[in-house]
Amino acid sequence: MPAGDKVFQGSPTSAQQEAAETYLAQVAQHPVIRAVRATAVGMLSVASGSRVLDVGCGLGEMSRAFASMVGPAGSVTAVDLNPAMVAAARDRDPAMPADAAVKYEVADVASLGYRDEFDVVWCERVLQHVPDPAAAAGSLARAAAPGGRVCLLDVDWGALVVDGVDEALTARVLEVFQLKVRQPAAGRTLRRRLVEAGLVDPVVRSVHAVSTGLADAASVIPVLDRRQAALVAEDDRDAWFDGLALADIRGHFLMAMPVYVAVATRPFQD
Numbered sequence: 001m002p003a004g005d006k007v008f009q010g011s012p013t014s015a016q017q018e019a020a021e022t023y024l025a026q027v028a029q030h031p032v033i034r035a036v037r038a039t040a041v042g043m044l045s046v047a048s049g050s051r052v053l054d055v056g057c058g059l060g061e062m063s064r065a066f067a068s069m070v071g072p073a074g075s076v077t078a079v080d081l082n083p084a085m086v087a088a089a090r091d092r093d094p095a096m097p098a099d100a101a102v103k104y105e106v107a108d109v110a111s112l113g114y115r116d117e118f119d120v121v122w123c124e125r126v127l128q129h130v131p132d133p134a135a136a137a138g139s140l141a142r143a144a145a146p147g148g149r150v151c152l153l154d155v156d157w158g159a160l161v162v163d164g165v166d167e168a169l170t171a172r173v174l175e176v177f178q179l180k181v182r183q184p185a186a187g188r189t190l191r192r193r194l195v196e197a198g199l200v201d202p203v204v205r206s207v208h209a210v211s212t213g214l215a216d217a218a219s220v221i222p223v224l225d226r227r228q229a230a231l232v233a234e235d236d237r238d239a240w241f242d243g244l245a246l247a248d249i250r251g252h253f254l255m256a257m258p259v260y261v262a263v264a265t266r267p268f269q270d
């Protein structure tokens with residue numbers, strides 16, 4: 001599922017959509033994602049009355065958080081490529097009167113129709129799924145108003161490490177997994193994407209996820225989750241998932257991976 005599958009790249013089946021929603025809701029509760037989001041929100045310090053765009057909004061947790069931050073004088077637009085995801089986000093919106101009303105739309109990050117409109121453009125864990133991240137970054141940059149900020153967040157599957165299982169097996173499994181993700185190194189490229197899109201004053205931070213519990217790690221890293229066995233070559237499956245379980249029982253298991261945040265500003269003159 002998630003990374004390494006078509007579910008976040010277009011029109012999933014209803015079973016895939018259900019699994020994707022479960023996954024996104026689970027990931028949103030994870031301390032690492034909460035920490036990365038808090039880091040990014042701290043870098044942005046979103047003011048009351050701001051106009052915010054959340055691209056690839058998923059279930060819309062951050063759209064609703066921004067609606068509360070900007071209040072009724074502000075605005076939030078939430079877009080996603082997948083109409084079922086937009087519907088799921090809309091269904092979860094309690095429409096609080098003290099918050100901005102969130103406007104939901106179906107759109108592709110690479111061809112957003114917005115120009116010079118938003119004080120904050122947020123795009124979390126989307127660039128890893130797109131065929132052309134540079135086009136996506138350009139489209140996000142154009143949506144920002146002069147002086148507005150664009151904030152990209154993404155994991156770096158290419159820097160995922162696992163210890164406690166046979167090293168050669170681990171290297172093979174992670175290589176196969178990374179090949180299934182469209183942009184496995186998305187995280188490390190975020191700052192450069194913003195600069196290449198013509199934005200200025202880039203700032204980059206990362207939160208290093210480290211987990212020594214298999215159940216915890218598998219809740220956010222699909223290749224560690226036995227239910228996502230299809231992500232592992234058939235010949236390696238039993239050895240991999242049995243090896244992970246044994247490492248966990250022995251107290252040897254460790255997983256680590258950086259998650260990046262990059263923020264930059266649209267200049268007043270391009």
Ligand SMILES: C[S@@+](CC[C@H](N)C(=O)[O-])C[C@H]1O[C@@H](n2cnc3c(N)ncnc32)[C@H](O)[C@@H]1O
Pocket residue numbers: 007008009010024028055056057058059060061079080081082085107108109110123124125126129130
């Ligand atoms: C991993 S989810 C992240 C969702 C949300 N940003 C979050 O952090 O919970 C990736 C989201 O990006 C959406 N997506 C993928 N490709 C997209 C594209 N080209 N344009 C807009 N959204 C896209 C998917 O439908 C999915 O909702």
